Amino acid sequence: MSSEIKVEHKAVVIPGQVLANGMDYLPGEETYRDGDAIRAKILGLANVSGRVMKVTALSGPYMPKVGDTIIGKVSDILMSGWRVQTGTPYSAMLNVRDATQRFVRKGEDLSKILEIGDYVVAKITNVTSQNLIDLTMKEPGLFRIRNGRIIQVAAQKVPRIIGKRGSMISLLKRYTGCKVVVGQNGSVLLDGAVEKEALATKVIRMIEELAHQSGLTEKIEAHLKSVVGEVPEAPAHSENRDNRDNRNSRAAPSRGFQRDQHVPADKAADKPAEKAPEAKDAEKPAASTEAPASQE
Amino acid sequence: MIVNxxxxxxxxxxxxxxxxxxMLExxxxxxxxxxxxxTAEGSSKxxxxxxxxxxxxxxxLEKPYPDTPDQGGIMINAELTPMSSSEYETGxxxxxxxxxxxxxxxTxxxxxxxxxxxxxxxxxELAWFVAIDIVSINDGGNLFDAASMxxxxxxxxxxxxxxxxxTKAVDYKSKTDEKLPLTKSPLAVTVYKVGGNFLVDPSSEEEHCYQARLTVGSDEKQVISALQKGGEQPITIDDVSKMVDIALEKAAMLRKAYDASK
Amino acid sequence: MAYTKRLDGRGFDELRPMVAKAGIIPNASGSGYFKVGKTEAYAAVYGPRELHPRFLQNPKKGIIRCHYNMMPFSGTGTRIRPGTKRRSQEISMVMELSLDPVVDLSEFPNSVVDVFVEFPQTDAGSRCAAISAACIALADAGIRMKDMVASVAMGQVDGAICADLTYNEEAFDAIVSDIPVAMIHGTKEITLLQMDGEISKEDLIKSLEAARGACDQVYDLQKQALNAKYSGAKANESTESKEEAK
Incomplete structure (x- = not known):
C-alpha cells in the first residue's frame, strides 16, 4: 500500500484523525502510529512539513517544566516555606531558603515575607514524575507582585504573547508603558497606568483571538498605533527607571527578594554576563523589560 | 480563577x-x-x-394550602451547577x-x-402550582440579575x-393557549458597594471583592417588593437611598429588554 | 402489524436533526453541545484539576469523572426533583467507562477531569447525547485522546432495526428494545452497550452493525463543531507563527 498524506498542512485536526497512511511517514509530537495510519492525539493544527507528522495543540492544560517562569498564588504557609498554586492540578513548594536572600530565624513568622493570597513571579527548579514542583524566587526578575493586575490566557497562546524574540511583549510595553510579565502557565502581570493596563488587557485578548493569523505582530502594532499614536522605540526613561529601580529596589527588606533586576528581553543578548531568563527565545520563560516595581 | x-x-x-x-454599565x-x-411549560435563556x-x-395540580384554599402557588429553586463555574460543587x-x-x-x-x-x-381541592427552576450554564458574574430576568x-x-x-391528572403533552395570570413584571437588580463606590453587573472577579450589596426587587411602577442586603460591611441610610435609585433605574433598563423579547 | 414506517416518518437508519457546537461555556476548560431531535445536552469539562478526597487519587494517571444531570423541567411529565438519583449515578458511571478507553491522562497523576452534562430537554437517547457532547468538550479542552467516541441509541421496534429511537418509539405498543451504543470512531470498538427490552441475538448483532453508520454521522458533526470553533486558526495560520512556535 502506498503512503499518502491525508490532511493539509495547518488543517485543524481532531483526536484520532488520520494524518497520513503508510510507512513513509513517521509519527512526531502529539501523534501516534496505529497500524498503517498516523493519527492525531490531541486537537490541534497538523504540521506536515517533511516526513514527520506533528500536531500543534490549540488548547489544553499547562504542563510544568523546569526552567519555566510562572505566576503563582500563595495558598498556604507551611513549616519552612509556602504552598503555591500554579494553575495546574499540582501546587508547588517554595522553600524559605529559595524565597529570600536574608537569614530567616527558625520559628519566624513567614507571613511577614509572603502572605496567603499573594501572587509571585517564580521559577520552576524541579518537577518530579508525579508533578511535585519546587519553585525559587532567588533569581533576577522573580518577585512578589504588589501592583498591577493579573490576567489569565491559555498556556498555548503564551509564545504568541511573547512573540518572536520577545517582539510582541516589547510592543506591548512600548505602547502601553506597562510592565508586562508573562508566566508560562498563562498568567500575565500588567502593571502601569490604569487605562494603559486596560489597553494592554484588550490587546492581549486580541492576540489570543488572532493567535494564528499571519502578520500578527504588524497587526497588533498597527492597532496600538491607532489607539495611542507613535511611540519611539526603546524610550530612554524606561532605561533610567530600570537603573533607578535596580539600585534602590528594596524599601522593606523583609519583603520578596528583588536583589538583581533582570534586563529587557530585547537587551538580554547585550548582557550575556547577566543571569537573565532566556528572554530571546519565545518558547522560554518570559522576562519583563522593566524592573519589578518597588515604588511604595 | 485569578482575583485581583x-x-x-x-x-x-x-x-x-x-x-x-x-461603574453603572x-x-x-x-x-x-x-x-x-x-418539556417545560414555559422556559427562557x-x-x-x-x-x-x-x-x-x-x-x-395540587390541593391548595388550608390557609389559602382558593389559591395556587409558586416555588423557585436555583441550581448553581458545577458546569457553570469551578467554584460550584455537586450536591x-x-x-x-x-x-x-x-x-x-x-420579588x-x-x-x-x-x-x-x-x-x-x-x-x-385543586389548584395549579408553579415550580420555577433556574439553572446556571456559565457564571460570569451577576447570576442574581440574570436569574431574575x-x-x-x-x-x-x-x-x-x-x-x-x-382523574385530576395533567396531560403534559396537550398545550392550551391559556397563559399564566402574570400581572406585573418585577425584576431584581443588585447594586454592589466596592471601594466606597457603587457598581452594577459585577464580573465574577468583582463579586469576590465587594464591601456590601443590595438586591432590590421592583415592578414597573417602581414599587419595591423585595430587598436583600449582603456582604460583610454595613451600609448607611444614604447608601440605601443611592443603591435603590440605581437599582430602579437599571430595572427599567432591563425591563425594556424583557418587554422587547415578549 | 409490523413497524414498516417510523412514527415521525424517518428512514430506519436516519437520525433526527442534529446540532453540535464546541466551546459554549467560557468558564470551562472545554465545552460541547449536542442536540438530536428534542434531546439537548450541554457538556462542560473542568481540569485536569486537583482531586479530593485523596483516596480517590490514582498516582499512575488522572481519572475522568462524569456527572449526568437532567434539569428539573427536562422530562416529559412532572418536575424531576433535583438531586442525585440511582439512575443518573449509573449513567454517569457508564459515561466514564465509555470515554475512559480513549482518554490519555497519564501525564496528570492524582488529578481529575470532571465532565458535567446538563439537559434542558430530553426525548430519549439522553445518555448517548451526553457522551457525544462530552467527547466534543474533552477534545475542546485539549485533553489527549487516541480517538473520538460517538454514541447513538439503536433499537428494534416490532422487528425493525432503527437508529436514534424517540420516546414515543420506546413506548410503542409492541416488542421494543433500546440499545444505547458508543463506538470509538476509528476501530468501531464498543465502549457503551446497554439494552432493555427484548431482542434476539441475530437482531442484536444487526443493530450493532447498523450502529457503525449511525455513529459515523454523529462523528461528522462532532468534527464539524470542533473545526468551526478552531477554523479561524486554520484559515489564517501562517509561516510566521510556525517560526515562532519553533
Missing amino acids: TNAIPKLAAKGMRLDGRE FRGPIEIETGITD VRIGDTVVIAGVKLS PPRMKAIEISRVLDR IREAKAIDFKKLCVVKN AVLAALNNTTLRKYDPE
Missing part, C-alpha cells in the same frame, strides 16, 4: 473597573430567548455578557443558590405578580396544560 483583590477596590474608589466599563449583549425547551442562565417552569444547593431562590421568590410573590386566585381550579421571561412564556377533571 487589590486592584479592584482601588480602581472602584476612583470610579473605574478592571474591564474598562463604567451592564455588559453586553443582553439577550432573552423564550420557549427554549419543549438569558445572557448578560458571559453569564448564561436557563429557567424552566413545570406546572402541577445540595449551597447558600448562594438558596439566597438567589429566596430573594427572587419574594415575584410579594409583588403579587401572579394572580394566585386564577390558578385555583376547584376551591379547597430568566424567571420573569419563563413565567411570561408559560401556558397551562390540559387536565382530566375526572
